[in-house]
Amino acid sequence: MGSTGSLYLFILIFVYGLLIGSFLNVCIYRIPLGKTIVRGRSYCPNCHSLIPWYLNIPVFSYLFLKGRCKNCHTQISIIYPAVELLNAVLYLLIYGIYGFTLQALVLAVLFSVLIIIALIDLKYQIIPDSLVTIIFISGVLYTILMTISGAQLWYIGLIGLFSASLPLYLLGLVYEGGIGGGDIKLMAAAGLLAGWKLILLSLFLGAIYASFLALFMVIFRKATFKTALPFGPFLAAGIVTAILFGQSMLNAYMDFYQYIL
Ligand SMILES: [Zn+2]
Structure with a gap:
């Protein structure tokens, strides 16, 4: 595979890792509360306003909103983007060592x-x-x-x-x-x-x-x-x-x- 091809693959795995990471955040928040993880949109834990899809993009939305809820301006924990990044980096490391x-x-x-x-x-x-x-x-x-x-x-x-x-x-x-x-x-x-x-x-x-x-x-x-x-x-x-x-x-x-x- 050419170097451009492997670069695309790296980006693809990274983005996939971020998206799964976003789902992990849902699990971390909901599993201990006994809530379902398969249904329901994401909402702000403070003001309960629903988060539109375009503000629910891993890491980027956090940076764009400067770490605050768009509605109530409560600070969003840095843990959320950190979990997404960590998961993406781990997926890249796994791919680097074990391939597909x-x-x-x-x-x-x-x-x-x-x-x-x-x-x-x-x-x-x-x-x-x-x-x-x-x-x-x-x-x-x-x-x-x-x-x-x-x-x-x-x-x-x-x-x-x-x-x-x-x-x-x-x-x-x-x-x-x-x-x-x-x-x-x-x-x-x-x-x-x-x-x-x-x-x-x-x-x-x-x-x-x-x-x-x-x-x-x-x-x-x-x-x-x-x-x-x-x-x-x-x-x-x-x-x-x-x-x-x-x-x-x-x-x-x-x-x-x-x-x-
Ligand atoms: Zn809020």
Whole structure:
């Protein structure tokens, strides 16, 4: 394919990512309230005025309206365009690494669901079972397809189901009230998809991210060591990093040891 062709494709994937990102915002807002995500137009959460389609264009409408509702001028959260941009960038990264494959499609679903989970957990400290179920079903389909095509051994995902969730569960027994059931279920479902190595790396990275932020918040007096942070957003970030860059990280690590030994 020519470079012009691939540029168009990049733009197309980016725009598609923004549009799905816009739908993710609807999910983040409506799922915790128990509202339907398939019907109903978007409206301003403050004045409830309907948002016309031409002011509901991802990112651009936000910039055009300078982050305020056209009707009541209430400030619109920067989270909305941030979610859209993040989803679009993640889709581009998936495409860059995995191309147009079934694997890429499953990962796009996983990453988008992880964005919803991270933001709902951040706001409400819950991880809805329905979202974890989507990841689990994707994991089952993925494992079956990868096994049939001979790309992966069948037990890689099966071990992944337990390799991060079980240590997390055991940690939860010792460290009371620290680890939610949602976190454990998330790591089980994502482990089926990512395989046992990458899900362990996800857990490790998630813990590092959480520690860094906690330390940062204590230093800048935004929190004390007793402040409870939801773990879900960090786990989600860990899973995304591990799936995108984990294999290169593990290879570099192995090379390093081969070099010094
Ligand atoms: Zn409004």
